[in-house]
Amino acid sequence: MALKERISKEAILEAAEKVFSEKGFHDAKMYKIAEIANVSVGSIYRFFDSKEELYSNVLKRKLEKLEKKVKRAVKGKEPEEALKAYIETATKFFKEEERFFSLFLKEVSTIAEADKERFNISKWYEKYLKGLSKIVERGIESGVFKEVDPKVAVFTLSGAIRNLIYAKFRGMLKLSLEEIKDNLVEIVLSGIKKEGD
């Protein structure tokens, strides 16, 4: 039972990701998700209270995947290398998950303001970036980085990546992802590093 349950839930999340990615939040139909997941509509509601909660869970699942990848990539590295690794990992992740990426861009807006708190997406984002800012803090402590605000540094990086990927997908940037990444490292990392290093 518990296994069967987990399988169903997984199937639902899988199907939901597919449908939300293809149709966007509003045009995704619950019955279509149920159909693809091979369960009844009612069963979705055993696991998720509402369409919005389902949506939020799809999102969370993806974000946690990114988080895990970034953590692994960063682990044990010196601040500078860690930041490079973060940039590389996040960039690659968005590239790999193009379908998901449009979903991510949409997240901020589709769900009614009130529900967003409930879903704690921004809570997750805060925690995730706090982790990253630790890297910057360490860099400052060890004298490799300038005395910039670590959080600002990290929000800058995160916003830059997001925007660059967005631009790349919209065809506004002709550079390869590799080149974009290198440029970003050049700009932001050397901006953070102490001069003369």
Add this chain to the structure above:
Amino acid sequence: MALKERISKEAILEAAEKVFSEKGFHDAKMYKIAEIANVSVGSIYRFFDSKEELYSNVLKRKLEKLEKKVKRAVKGKEPEEALKAYIETATKFFKEEERFFSLFLKEVSTIAEADKERFNISKWYEKYLKGLSKIVERGIESGVFKEVDPKVAVFTLSGAIRNLIYAKFRGMLKLSLEEIKDNLVEIVLSGIKKEGD
């Protein structure tokens, strides 16, 4: 007559901005916009073909306002100062237009993909950033800036600003807007500038 028309259209856009900002695209009701604009529902449709087109026009209007401000701020300045001015202006603008800001974040996702092309929001964005990248190009030519890709630099800046403001509004950043701006300048500008300058 033409005057009266313009007044109505203006009132509709004003009302729409208010309602869209408060409720988001989906929960904004046309009859509410009409009510606030002091016109009939039918009159909205004399000026805008659909709710989506109205929404898009509200957005465009705002973006053009930002564009105008940035252009003015940047005019006649040396690349470095121009970039600082851009950061300052954009940051202040988003601060002033908090209500609009959430709207801006929503843009990317709410409007159906098909209409987005029609409304050319991303076209506008491209053009706007192309203007900014000119500044970076000039800086590179004059030897003040490093040989980074100008577009990447500008998408980085734009994304950073957007993300920082988002974080600030979400309460993830305790720093004042002034401090955020200064940190951003420190990070990105010194990242772009040639070392040793």
Add this chain to the structure above:
Amino acid sequence: MALKERISKEAILEAAEKVFSEKGFHDAKMYKIAEIANVSVGSIYRFFDSKEELYSNVLKRKLEKLEKKVKRAVKGKEPEEALKAYIETATKFFKEEERFFSLFLKEVSTIAEADKERFNISKWYEKYLKGLSKIVERGIESGVFKEVDPKVAVFTLSGAIRNLIYAKFRGMLKLSLEEIKDNLVEIVLSGIKKEGD
């Protein structure tokens, strides 16, 4: 003025006939009629109280045309020849006015029941058929026709013509209009005529 008025009214009726014929009552737009008639929407309302009244007037105008043709064709003829002439004229008329014909078929149904009385289309129809039944009465009196009810005879003929034309236009009848007419004469006229004649 009076002349100009008449010209406008005529233009409106002309335009209305065109639009109603092409679009049917519901999909015909008043502004389209005004546009084609080269007058303002308001002007239509100087001549016709409502869309329905306009519609009814278009219809009446057509029907009066038919009536005039039939009267002329029938005039001075002996009953049998008169009835033949009626059949011929009505059939030809419907053929000529194919565009109008669909309009005629629609008449009965499109206008709300309540308004139909106001338009007196059926009043007109009654009067028209009463005229035709006079022919049959005369035929009975002169001993050429059997003692059938003249009205029934005439409603039969009228319904038959309408239905045959309908069938012809729907492609349910391959015969030429001429052949259809001859068959109808054979069937109904010999059915009315006294045997042995």
Add this chain to the structure above:
Amino acid sequence: MALKERISKEAILEAAEKVFSEKGFHDAKMYKIAEIANVSVGSIYRFFDSKEELYSNVLKRKLEKLEKKVKRAVKGKEPEEALKAYIETATKFFKEEERFFSLFLKEVSTIAEADKERFNISKWYEKYLKGLSKIVERGIESGVFKEVDPKVAVFTLSGAIRNLIYAKFRGMLKLSLEEIKDNLVEIVLSGIKKEGD
């Protein structure tokens, strides 16, 4: 389940017939039909894709009823008697279904041209009349009827009946239905029969 479904569908058709007959297509409201059928509005859409399809189904159902009655009445009879039986049955049917009758008159026009094909009302009509024309054909073969076109004969009859009933209901004919029927038989049947028989 299937039973309950059939009951609901039946109730909807019943309610729709009532409302359409009373109000006409346009003034019939879906919520009213749902209310009378004791189902939710949404349930109507489980069975019928649109208001127009519902309308068309009401119509079809009625026409099939007529067809069945006529077939039964005609079965095994000699051509002349069969035609009499047809006239009698159709006339009686329209009398009985006065409420439906106005609906039938409306059919031709209310439904959008495009949908009509989909609903095959005219296809049905063609098939129905083809069946009747078989009777005439048999009569011709057996030498009882004149060599008239069977289809023309049948369209004549059908149109005559429809028009006579229409006239009767509009109060244009004072004769009883029985008398009308007898007159029609006299006119059309003797028009079809070989003289001297």
Add this chain to the structure above:
DNA sequence: AATGAATGAGGATTCATTCAT
């Protein structure tokens, strides 16, 4: 008289959610 901008009532339809089986 003519205009045509403004009005605003009105209803089909969708689909997330529920709950009887």
Add this chain to the structure above:
DNA sequence: CATGAATGAATCCTCATTCAT
């Protein structure tokens, strides 16, 4: 637990008509 039929609230947009100019 699972099902999926039934629910019904909720809203954009149209266009005949009006009336100030």
